[in-house]
Amino acid sequence: MSARPAETDQPAKEPRRKGRLHTSTVDALHRMIVTGDLEPGQKLREQELCERLGVSRTPLREALRTLAAQGLVQLTQNRGAEVAPLTLADITALFDVVGSLEALAARLACKAMTDEAIAEIGVLHYRMMLHHVRDELPDYFALNQQIHRAIIEGAQNPVLLGVWEALAARVERAKYLPNLQPNRWKAAMHEHDAMLAALVARDGNELGRLMEAHFHNGLAAILAANGAEAPPETAVDGSA
Template structure:
């Protein structure tokens, strides 16, 4: 069994989901490719049942297509898919930014700024996957600070399906530095509780994300 992927402790289901999701995000499992169940089951050191349950979870997230008797494949998004999702996500996060500045408590805002600072440390040390995961958490938690459950649910649904796309948006050094600059703008607006400015910054960030990823889809 491959030691680098071996599963330990945490909920078996959650760990298998997390490992396979990371392989998709990083492109080890390429969009449109068939998932080699036997090989991954061996490398992860798990049995077939938890592995297939993990695939069903990833299918619900929109990352995998489970095809009965034909094997599962990694979902491949078209440029139109990605553009339309980013368009909606940009407007959701614009609203989230506006509402968060009105509704979040001071400790909630402080916690989000602390998360941002941890992201910046990962950027400084060049750790792309940890940065990416904190970045995903930042956007999810900002949505939660809107205190609007419908918005949170919709944001999470679209963000889940765009995981690989958002990751490749930071592949080029200038793209990554541009995304970091966007986040610095967001945090300045958040500190000032300037909802309109934070909202515009969120929307602009998602528009720039399309520019960063469109040639890689």
């Protein structure tokens, strides 16, 4: 009796490989947009990006559609793909809404989070502090985002989490801008020190106040960098 040929799991592996490629392409483009490597309004040329990322046109186009759904890319029939514009009005609206969401999450999280979960945020905080000391902004910012997400998730409110996640990509992009200013970055680190202390003390009202102020201070830094009288449709410049 002849042996049966060995079965292969190649068909099962193929979707996983494509999934990983899609995720890595989205992540790379997301990082380039958030950090300003790809600027607001910049046309996204497929050939150039394919060469830069080492991917073909199909995964690139799929990634661009994902980023368009997140509000980071605009797709138009005649112009193709470009980085979505970012105006002072956009940032003001985003910071007002998400600042309020995170203030609510803070009050809920102080009641709902376990001691272990709070301790994990403390570990992230001190790792973030180290990146600040080393002037490693991208690494600092990645941990910053993890901390904010951990507090949102710690609220254990799926409706709040869903609303926050729908805005997360655009907010992340806007939040990166103030930290390009050294004085604001230093102040933001001090604000996170106070936020951690309030979380450890489970003082939800104080943590909520601090988190909302954190967004307002970031917005003030962006407005100052662009001139107090800048009209709301002005494209932002966070480098001042």
